Amino acid sequence: MRAARLRQFVADLRSSFWLRPAAMTLAAILLAEALVRLEGARLPDGLEGWIYAGGAGGARDVLGAIAGATIGVAGTTFSITVAALTLASSQMGPRLLGNFTRDAGNQYALGALVATFAYSLVALRSVHEGDDGGFVPQLAVSVGLIFAFGCVGVLIWFLHHVATSISVDRVVAQVQQELTAALAAATTDTPAVAQAEVPRLANAAPLRAPGCGYLRVLDDAALADWAAGQDAVLHLDVRPGEFVFPGSVVGQVSPAGRQQDAQAALAEAMVLGDGRSVEQDLEYAVRQLVEIALRALSPGINDPFTAIGVLDRLGAALCGLAGRGLPTGRSFRDGRLRLLRPASDYAGLGDAMFHMLRQAGAGQPAVMIRLLEVLATTAKVETAPARRAALHRHADLARDAALAATQDASARQAILARHGEAVEAATAA
Numbered sequence: 001m002r003a004a005r006l007r008q009f010v011a012d013l014r015s016s017f018w019l020r021p022a023a024m025t026l027a028a029i030l031l032a033e034a035l036v037r038l039e040g041a042r043l044p045d046g047l048e049g050w051i052y053a054g055g056a057g058g059a060r061d062v063l064g065a066i067a068g069a070t071i072g073v074a075g076t077t078f079s080i081t082v083a084a085l086t087l088a089s090s091q092m093g094p095r096l097l098g099n100f101t102r103d104a105g106n107q108y109a110l111g112a113l114v115a116t117f118a119y120s121l122v123a124l125r126s127v128h129e130g131d132d133g134g135f136v137p138q139l140a141v142s143v144g145l146i147f148a149f150g151c152v153g154v155l156i157w158f159l160h161h162v163a164t165s166i167s168v169d170r171v172v173a174q175v176q177q178e179l180t181a182a183l184a185a186a187t188t189d190t191p192a193v194a195q196a197e198v199p200r201l202a203n204a205a206p207l208r209a210p211g212c213g214y215l216r217v218l219d220d221a222a223l224a225d226w227a228a229g230q231d232a233v234l235h236l237d238v239r240p241g242e243f244v245f246p247g248s249v250v251g252q253v254s255p256a257g258r259q260q261d262a263q264a265a266l267a268e269a270m271v272l273g274d275g276r277s278v279e280q281d282l283e284y285a286v287r288q289l290v291e292i293a294l295r296a297l298s299p300g301i302n303d304p305f306t307a308i309g310v311l312d313r314l315g316a317a318l319c320g321l322a323g324r325g326l327p328t329g330r331s332f333r334d335g336r337l338r339l340l341r342p343a344s345d346y347a348g349l350g351d352a353m354f355h356m357l358r359q360a361g362a363g364q365p366a367v368m369i370r371l372l373e374v375l376a377t378t379a380k381v382e383t384a385p386a387r388r389a390a391l392h393r394h395a396d397l398a399r400d401a402a403l404a405a406t407q408d409a410s411a412r413q414a415i416l417a418r419h420g421e422a423v424e425a426a427t428a429a
Contacts (some may be wrong), residue, residue, distance in 0.1 A: 017101040017110075017381045023117045024111035028147075032122035052141040056129045059136045066148045067120035072079060074113035081106070081162055088166040091301060092292045099174055101167060109158040114146040127353075165261040168306050170194060172292060176313035179285035180277045180320060193214040200338055201235055205256035207263055212246040213272035215239070217279050220331050220339055221382035223325070226265045228333035232258045234266075236341035239329065241281030244272060282326075283346045289313060290356055297367070298359045307361055308370045314353045315374035319381045321346070347390045354394045358401050365411035368402035372418035388426045395422035 013019060052059065085100050100106065125138040165171055218240050227234050236251035238244060253262035276284040289310050296306035328344030354371065361367035372395060379391045400421040403412055 017107060020104065020107040021114055021123075023391055024108070024115040028119040029122050031121045031143070032140055032199055033311035035239040036123060036126045036137045038136050039135075039139055039330050044291055048407075050142065052136075052138045052145065054141075056127050056134045059127050059138070059141045060124060062141055063120045063124040065142055066144055067117050067124065070113045070120070070148070070151055071119040073151070074110065075116070077155065077158065078110065084162060084166055087293065088171075092168060092295060098173065100165065100180075102108070105158075106163075107162070109154050110187055112154045112192055113151055116144075116151050119147060120144055144184050168292070168296075168410065169309060172289065172306070172309055175285065175288045175292070176317060178278055179282075179289065179304045179317050182285050183317060183321060183324075184281055186280065186327055189324065190322060191325045198235075198337065200264035200379070201233060201254040203256050204235070204254040205259035206249045206252055206260075207234075207236075207251040207259070207266055209238075209244045209246060209248050209250045209398070210263070210270060211299055213244060213274060214276050215242055216273045216281075217243050217268060217271040218340070218341070219269040220223040221284075223265060223269045224333055224339040226262075226330035227338035228336075230258050230261065232262065233270035233337065234262065234339045236339070239342040241276050241284055246272075282349060284382050286314070286317075286349060286352045290353065290387055294359055294360050297357075297364065298303070304361070304367050306366045307357065307364070307367050311357070311367070311370050311374050315378050318350070318353070318378045321349075322381045346384075346387045350390050350394055354398070358394075358398050360375075362401040362405040365402065365406050365408065365415065369411075369418050370413065371398050372402075372422050375421035376418065376425045379422060392426035393425060395426065 007223040018312040044065075052062070052244055076125070088100075123144055126135060126137050126140070128134050214236055218236075218238075223234055228234075233254045234251060234283055235253075238250045244250060251266070252257055278285045293310035296300060296310075326349075327343045329341045330337060331339035354375075358368075358371065362372070375391050375395045379388055382391065384389055396419075399415060402415045406412060406415075
């Protein structure tokens, strides 16, 4: 039952900003200690001329300069980065800050600077003078110089990387990649078969939320296994991404005598948190893209081109769903239904993609025309009648909203023409 918590912990750990820098710093400390202990070992021919040959005072100055420069550059660079990300988040949404902190390039750049700082300090502590000549870790100093020159390259690359990473096109592309990966992980290669209605449970007892927060991960397999072992059936009313209120009824278990055990199993299978996660919440990645477009369409920014770019990415995600099956929320064991919960379907994803964009962009003919074009292109790729019907519905809604918001004759004509193409694609045999 702890698989859900472990899965979420691993996902959070992999996306944390500190893991890679911490690992690089630890590796640098161990390397410095190893090189100090290897001092005096025989080196391959040709390397002696490249090894630092100065005295203890010079080694101390070199390592001190490297340590001071790297930690100073790290602090200044990342202070500027935070300011840039704050400005970007105000335009594209604060929820996108996680995309920047999860960026491996940012983590490796910080790790390189901090690791070099730690390396220099560890090597510096071994330098000492004495009547016997003292000790100078010449090999460690030489490697420290190599790290210093490497940090110069890292700094140049990092400035370029930050400048490109806050570009709205780059951000939209990265969020769309997250959405595509989430859809690929949650869907199957074969379309889902239409499921019959499930009758309500008899002799059922309610199940209550074990806490408060957003449902980030739900371990369906563990709950289904538990239900099969207890010869029980679970019907849940929540799905990943929804906010769970403390003490609220989140489902039922049948027979009622299994209520106490089911409550404990549910508490182990649910992972609640302060924010939503893309682990199982398909609509969360969709809403990240939609938020960028909504902010672009706000009067303070008024950037319809960004909204059009988001529509293109949403259409690409829908085209990638053609021929693939979305999760049904039903788990079977030995041919019997053991777990039923709500799940994101095609119509729900379409609503999350287009409802708010249509409402915000109704007064922008260019955005509405592109929305109808995206729906037409997606309908040409999609073959499932139910999914085409959902696209048809959104085309009708977009036409009505656009015509009601614009009086420009040429724009109205273009909207009607694009709507006709979308309807033709959605109703084609």
